[in-house]
Amino acid sequence: MSTPLSQSNLPHLPAAVAAPGYDRAGLSAGILHFGVGNFHRAHQAMYLDRLFAMGQSLDWALVGAGVFEGERKGRAVLEAQDWLTTLVEQEADHSEARVLGSMIDYIEPADAPAIIARMSQRDIRIVSLTITEGGYFLDSKDRFDPTHPAIVADAATPEAPKTAFGMMIAALRARRAAGLEPFTVMCCDNIPHNGVVTKNALCGLARLSDPDFADWIAANVAFPNAMVDRITPATTDRERRILAEDFGVQDGWPVFCEGFTQWVLEDRFPLGRPAFEAAGAQFVPDVAPFELMKLRILNGGHAVIAYPAGLMDIHFVHEAMEHPLIRAFLRKIEEREIIPTVPPVPDTDxxxxxxLIERRFSNPKIGDTVRRLCLDGSNRQPKFIIPTLRDALDQGGRIDGLALECALWARYCAGVSDSGAEIAPNDPNWDRLQAVAQQARRRPQAWLEQETIYGDLAEQAGFAQRFAHWLHLLWDSGTASTLSRYLEGD
Incomplete structure (x- = not known):
């Protein structure tokens, strides 16, 4: 029999499950957060929970917010649990469960007036976000896109915003009118230069309706950059069942993640901040070196293993790492082509x-899926693979494995695995990608001519030749044989 999660049931949790080590009644709000999903709860909410258990920063509790009607379902689950979440950290040889109590409220999603009013209050000193890459309205060159329909709509009716950025602008305007200092905007999404990207989105939207206020935001609001890292898969019935059977807790929306976590931030918080460093976060003058290291070695590494595994019908990431060809492919391309493009990082080998990344990918308990890693390649490849490829070409380095990675993605997007199984659509641009991938089977250059992804790389003869070589081999001989050829030095 499992114990339903709630505030009143905390004293009755099984002994193996850690309850919040503090009186939640003594918490007060300091942060409003957009995007109450799994990563946020495994990361920022967890760091705050650690701090509260130390008796520190008790006036920085979380208030949740969201802009989509679809977020109401998750809110209802958390409300029934008094905003509590069970976090299960899993390593190969052990698992630990703890209940997080760092969120104390969650405004009804898409209730713009209520969200704006809450951000306008003095106690909210940080507004943070995990809204995924798509929530920042970037164009194909990662610049703010003022023509996006949601942005155009908010610019036309700034008094009735629908986006997180429109709501923040309205709240900042209200705070200025009330004589309150602006809150800090803290991006917690996995985006290069995420503070800069967030500033560009907020100021870009404001500029469409009130250029003077956009200038005021740029001059007065802080947007610290940050690097975030923790592998956190989606919650399914599998995770709910494991929690109930192995730990004796009934939670409608638990979060399972790896034990590893990292958070590197710039220390720019004019209205103060929680003592995150006491909970394990790292404050540095410049996040960029850490960010580049993670984006290339970890996120790029995910891309390297994703597509061969998808083509070989492998379901879980740890199963991909158990395949000797995929594991060897990852190590060879990392050591010979990716790591040489990464500049030195302070105090880091x-x-x-x-x-460490290799061990993390191999964790059998995480249950991260290959399909998740393959998702949205049209947005991820230009961030995690193409910049590495360009630097390698500029430096005269090796690019053969990177060319093979691009060919594997193209082959995956054709929509059928090596066994003949259909690959379900797995990209916002799937129909276009699939059509081009099928053209590329006959004419590989067609794939590289997607300028929004590859820019002018189709004109790099050496790269184009190796890409074509690998793509032909993938179609003719299959993924396993092609990986073997690469590993043997083809």
Missing amino acids: LNAYFD
């Missing part, structure tokens, strides 16, 4: 960092 890049090869040791990759060894």
Whole structure:
């Protein structure tokens, strides 16, 4: 029999499950957060829970917010649990469960007046976001897109915003009118230069209706950059069942993640901040070196293993890492082509960092899926693979494995695995990608001519030749044979 999660049931939790080590009645709000999903709860909410258990920063509790009607379902689950979440950290040889109590409220999603009013209050000193890459309205070159329909709509009716950025602008305007200092805007999404991207989105939207206020935001609001890292898969019935059977807790929306976590931030918080460093976060003058290391070695590494695994009908990431060809492919391309493009990172051994990444990918308990890693390649490849490829070409480095990675993605987007199984659509641009991938089977250059992804790389003869070589081989001989050829030095 499992114990339903709630505030009143905390004293009755099984002994193996850690309850919040503090009186939640003594917490007060300091942060409003957009995007109450799994990563946020496994990361920012967890760091705050650690702090509260130390008796520190008790006036920085979380208030949740969301802009989509679809978020109401998750809110209802959390409300029934008094905003509590069970976090299960899983490593190969052990698992630990703890209940997080760092969120104390969650405004009804899409209730713009209520969200704006809450951000306008003095106690909210940080507004944070995990709204995914798509929530920042970027164009194909990662610049703010003022023509996006949601942005155009908010610019036309700034008094009735629908986006998180429109709501923040309205709240900042209300705070200025009331004589309150502006809150800090803290992006917690996995985006290069995420503070800069967030600033560009907020100021870009404001500029469409009130250029003077956009200038005021740019001059007065802080947008610290940050690097975030924790592998956190989606919650399914599998996770709910494991929690109930192995830990004796009934939670409608638990979060399972790896034990590893990292958070590197710039220390720019004019109205103060929680003592995140006491909970394990790292404050540095410049996040960029850490960010580049993670984006290339970890996120790029995910792309390297994703597509061969998808083509070989492998379901879980740890199963991909158990395949000797995929594991060897990852190590060879990391050591020979990716890591050489990463500049030095303070107090970090890049090869040791990759060894850690390899162990993390191999964790059999996470249940992360290959399909999740394959998702949205049209947005991820230009961020995680193409910049590495360009730097390698500029530096005269090796690019053969990177060319093979691009060919694997193209082959995956054709929509059928090596066994003949259909690959379900797995990208916002799937129909277009599939059509081009099928053209590329006959004419590989067609794939590289997608300028929004590859820019002018189709004109790089050496790269184009190796890409064509690998793509032909993938179609003719299959993924396993092609990986073997690469590993043998083809």
